Amino acid sequence: MTYxxxxxxxxxxxxxxxxxxxxxxxxxxxxxxxLQDPVFAFNKKIIDSTIDLAVAYKPNLAFYxxxxxxxxxxxxxxxxxxxxxxxxxxxxxxxxxxDIGNTSSxxxxxxxxxxxxxxxxxxxxxxxxxxxxxxKPFLFFPGKWVILLALTSNKGAEDFQLVKTGDERLFELxxxxxxxxxxxxxxxxxVGATRAEMLADIREIIPDHFLLVPGVGAQGGSxxxxxxxxxxxxxxxxxxxxxxxxxxSSGADFEEKxxxxxxxxxxxxxxxxxxx
Amino acid sequence: MTYxxxxxxxxxxxxxxxxxxxxxxxxxxxxxxxLQDPVFAFNKKIIDSTIDLAVAYKPNLAFYxxxxxxxxxxxxxxxxxxxxxxxxxxxxxxxxxxDIGNTSSxxxxxxxxxxxxxxxxxxxxxxxxxxxxxxKPFLFFPGKWVILLALTSNKGAEDFQLVKTGDERLFELxxxxxxxxxxxxxxxxxVGATRAEMLADIREIIPDHFLLVPGVGAQGGSxxxxxxxxxxxxxxxxxxxxxxxxxxSSGADFEEKxxxxxxxxxxxxxxxxxxx
Numbered sequence: 001m002t003y004x005x006x007x008x009x010x011x012x013x014x015x016x017x018x019x020x021x022x023x024x025x026x027x028x029x030x031x032x033x034x035l036q037d038p039v040f041a042f043n044k045k046i047i048d049s050t051i052d053l054a055v056a057y058k059p060n061l062a063f064y065x066x067x068x069x070x071x072x073x074x075x076x077x078x079x080x081x082x083x084x085x086x087x088x089x090x091x092x093x094x095x096x097x098x099d100i101g102n103t104s105s106x107x108x109x110x111x112x113x114x115x116x117x118x119x120x121x122x123x124x125x126x127x128x129x130x131x132x133x134x135x136k137p138f139l140f141f142p143g144k145w146v147i148l149l150a151l152t153s154n155k156g157a158e159d160f161q162l163v164k165t166g167d168e169r170l171f172e173l174x175x176x177x178x179x180x181x182x183x184x185x186x187x188x189x190x191v192g193a194t195r196a197e198m199l200a201d202i203r204e205i206i207p208d209h210f211l212l213v214p215g216v217g218a219q220g221g222s223x224x225x226x227x228x229x230x231x232x233x234x235x236x237x238x239x240x241x242x243x244x245x246x247x248x249s250s251g252a253d254f255e256e257k258x259x260x261x262x263x264x265x266x267x268x269x270x271x272x273x274x275x276x
Numbered sequence: 277m278t279y280x281x282x283x284x285x286x287x288x289x290x291x292x293x294x295x296x297x298x299x300x301x302x303x304x305x306x307x308x309x310x311l312q313d314p315v316f317a318f319n320k321k322i323i324d325s326t327i328d329l330a331v332a333y334k335p336n337l338a339f340y341x342x343x344x345x346x347x348x349x350x351x352x353x354x355x356x357x358x359x360x361x362x363x364x365x366x367x368x369x370x371x372x373x374x375d376i377g378n379t380s381s382x383x384x385x386x387x388x389x390x391x392x393x394x395x396x397x398x399x400x401x402x403x404x405x406x407x408x409x410x411x412k413p414f415l416f417f418p419g420k421w422v423i424l425l426a427l428t429s430n431k432g433a434e435d436f437q438l439v440k441t442g443d444e445r446l447f448e449l450x451x452x453x454x455x456x457x458x459x460x461x462x463x464x465x466x467v468g469a470t471r472a473e474m475l476a477d478i479r480e481i482i483p484d485h486f487l488l489v490p491g492v493g494a495q496g497g498s499x500x501x502x503x504x505x506x507x508x509x510x511x512x513x514x515x516x517x518x519x520x521x522x523x524x525s526s527g528a529d530f531e532e533k534x535x536x537x538x539x540x541x542x543x544x545x546x547x548x549x550x551x552x
Contacts, residue, residue: 024382060382062375062380062382062383063382065383065386066382066383066385066386066389066393067392067393068348068352068392068393068394069345069348069349071393072344072345072348073345076344096373096374096375096403097372098372098403099338099370099372100428100429100430100432101430103298103338103339104338106336106338106339106341107341110338110341110342110344110347116343116344117343117344117347118344118345127372127403127405127406128405128435129405129428129436130372130403130425130430130432130433130437131432131433131434131436132431132432132435133431133432134430134432135432149406152405152406153376154376154406154410155407155408155409156376156406156407156409156410156411157407158407159404159407159408160404160446160449160450160453161407163442163446163449164441164442165439165441165446166439166440170439170441173436174436177435
């Protein structure tokens, strides 16, 4: 999906909601647990009940890897199902990968090359610590996106990301350098909603790039603040919500409650988009 | 495996060799390709021909993930096989993971908790960018190890790891902070052999910790230099070699050639250990 197609999708759905499929098997409703693949069944219902409200889905690979081969099978079924909505959703492998060049190339096959791995995500989250040659192999895939960690939503972001390196903080240096590795057409950045005011500083460096913003909902970030400091003329935001949608109810009504939560977020996004 | 058990294993095998199972399916010998699981068959032969020479094996998860579910099955068979040598080898999931706390916990289940994922690695490589709460969940597993990226062997290490943050470089700050998160009994660090002289600076900060050192062999690092600057009184080193052992020959003699290469490295290690 191109930058422009993503922008059009946002306008069409009047939403910049990304739903994080952090589908913890211990938290899914009991009535699904007798099914052959409870996690896929859960994801399918979440997707069906939110597909008109979300522009992106972001499986968090950890929640699949924790169950080994069975987990990867749930992920495969989920992605095969999302494939049927291909032009209607942007898909993100939340994987935080990054390694030396020949290894990052293999990780890229793992998420981008359907013939090799069975997966055909639009984007992958990548960690910047190992530098340019750890990130660039992901950018060799036409039409695919790298979403690089810049400023994350957790407390640990203070340990290194906010440390001063000369005149700027590390996360700013990461953005400054890395924006030269790709373009706004194939790179986005992760910026946590819990530090919304710093979005203004980030927009000084990268006015055009899309930002993937976690931390709204369970982690306490504010959507209005994120839009205020982070929105650009093409929206430029994908705001991720996971737990507060997925686990809005642990009962048989989980789909309706998930939809209610997603509707409420989409409505707020719609009104924020009208300010553009 | 404890610090002491690892030290004893090194003395017993007169080796601190870690073999990286970067088992690229496109590079394994043709005569294995008709087998049901060529990658597992390849790994098994490599293990059988080097088990007396190596103290550790380090599957590089990217080379398995690139083949999706089939790849994970090869990894599972490989790890099940290594399980039969349990007290004779230390196993490392080279995964470079790291995410917010609840997600890192899931990644930890994925490599450490056999009941959950089918995997029972001794250690995992972790990326530090997201800070303390992204690393600590891996340390909750008794007997398991975090191997944190400090100074990697690739060119991209210069982009951020070598940047000055106040008086020290980022990789030194990473080590300074993170050494408080665990102990020398459950944390190691990745330090590339291509920057062996910096091992001396690192030993000032962490005299006791084990270091996992990639970059000898195909990447050009020198074993003698690594030992000179990095060895401590418990050896304190696991030196990883991947490609120059795995792909020493692409013919039917690949096991013998892999063994020859491993023997030559082990002999050099044996003489370096005698300097202790």
